[in-house]
Amino acid sequence: MEVLIVNDLWVKYYTMSGVVEAVSGVSFRLREKEMLAIVGESGSGKSTLGFSILNMVPKPGKIVNGQILLEGTDILKLHPHEIRKIRGSKISMIFQDPFTTLDPLRKIVDQFGEFLVEHGVEKSKVNTIVREYLEAVGLPERIMYSYPHQLSGGQKQRVSIAMAIALNPRVVVADEPTTALDVVVQKQIMDLIDAIKEKYGTSIILITHDLALALERANSVMVMYGGYIMEYADKTELYDNMKHPYTKALFEALPRVMCKTLPKSLPGNPPDLRRPPPGCIFHPRCEFATEKCRIEKPRLREVSKNHLVACHYAGEIL
Ligand SMILES: Nc1ncnc2c1ncn2[C@@H]1O[C@H](COP(=O)(O)OP(=O)(O)OP(=O)(O)O)[C@@H](O)[C@H]1O
Ligand SMILES: [Mg+2]
Known part of the structure; x- marks a missing residue:
């Protein structure tokens, strides 16, 4: 049974220096008791997506398209007083810095x-x-x-x-809930979130830059880059068969215990979302990029059951 369905969500920030395309065409479904991890580098649109789900994108941001169906109701169509009632009671958010919530x-x-x-x-x-x-x-x-x-x-x-x-609430969005804490406390808080999911049947959206944490804790993982979904699959499928060069790069950048090789960091910088590159948004940093990648945007397509990848060469290069 699906608790939350997000359809074709587009979010932009209208700033003095240009329009930031923060979330571009994101769709996903969240089941009861599922923990979905949204993973990506800084600026990939994770928090904007999280705020969108509660219809609370900060100014100068605006949801320009999409549906957010919470138990069948499109929360983007509700009146402000109705959405205030739902926030906290049907869907709630935990932040990196608890002072955002606590006075x-x-x-x-x-x-x-x-x-x-x-x-x-x-x-x-x-x-x-x-x-x-x-x-x-x-x-x-x-x-x-x-x-x-x-x-x-x-x-x-x-x-x-x-x-x-x-x-x-049916859904809790946790935006980097353990990033500000030391390692031992991080584990305790993640254990607590797991326990809550089991006890109350809550669905959790875990926003994190840490692919290792996502792979350890989540049921499904969505990898974002420059506002787009790059890869999205059940955790084990993603771990066993990662198909996007960006997912692979995140994975190779993880520090490893008992491993002689050093983690490989991904060269280059995330895109300027006021002027995103044409074609595949990841192509400037992709070691496999071809002429096609520079021109044509890859569609997010299903490469095997419930495994989506936005890469022209998914299945050929990795
Ligand atoms: N209030 C704002 N005004 C203008 N641009 C913004 C605002 N908030 C975010 N952005 C831009 O939107 C894009 C997505 O940002 P977002 O904060 O959603 O990313 P993130 O993945 O959560 O990053 P981080 O890991 O650093 O938290 C970035 O290009 C960011 O600069
Ligand atoms: Mg963020």
Whole structure:
């Protein structure tokens, strides 16, 4: 059963120095309890895609085309007051920096409580729910009466996760949720997100620049570059049969334990999305690029069941 369907999404930022084509023709489907990882370098459009799913692309960004069907309802067609109701209750977001969610100057119980009341929870039930969800994310009750600045990075991220799940949303978008944390805490937070997925049946969109994390945790992986999907498949299929030169480059750039060869970094820079190159957007950095790649944009096509690749030479070069 699909919880979320995104169809042909295009998002642009209208800046003084030109139009940034941040997300270009992205489509995907998210099943119940699925964890989809969206992977790519800085500037590939991951966060813009994440914000789009909650219809909260920041200015000067605009969704110029597409459908976002959450349990069948196109959230791009809802009135602002309807979408505010849905945000937090049916779909919610966790950020890299928990301060994006938490007000440093207010006690956890007050801000968590206010969030619940805004979404229609009766005042008399607030404290019970706050306590229940802090416990669900492994925090002691006394944290209720703390201020965010008294908590560690990991604890703050747990509080924002508690708020993100308290109204039992169908989908949680987690944008680099562990990037700001040290390695041990990273693992704890990812374990917590996994546990939540299982316990509440939530679908998770994990946004990360880390292909290793995606391969370790997700059910399916979408690789983005310059706003386009390059490759998209179930995790094992992607790992066993990666077909896009960009996916391969990300993979070869991963540091490896017990390996004598050094990781290979991808030469060159991501494209300027105000003036994207013609043809395949990846061609300037692709070691296999031909004349065709410089002229003709590859379609995202199915190379085997549920395995999509946007490369003219998918299946021939790797
Ligand atoms: N508020 C904004 N105004 C103008 N351009 C923006 C804005 N936010 C993002 N962009 C541009 O949109 C493109 C996609 O950015 P986005 O933040 O979605 O990428 P990302 O994959 O999340 O990168 P990162 O890994 O650094 O978080 C980039 O070219 C970026 O410069
Ligand atoms: Mg981002």
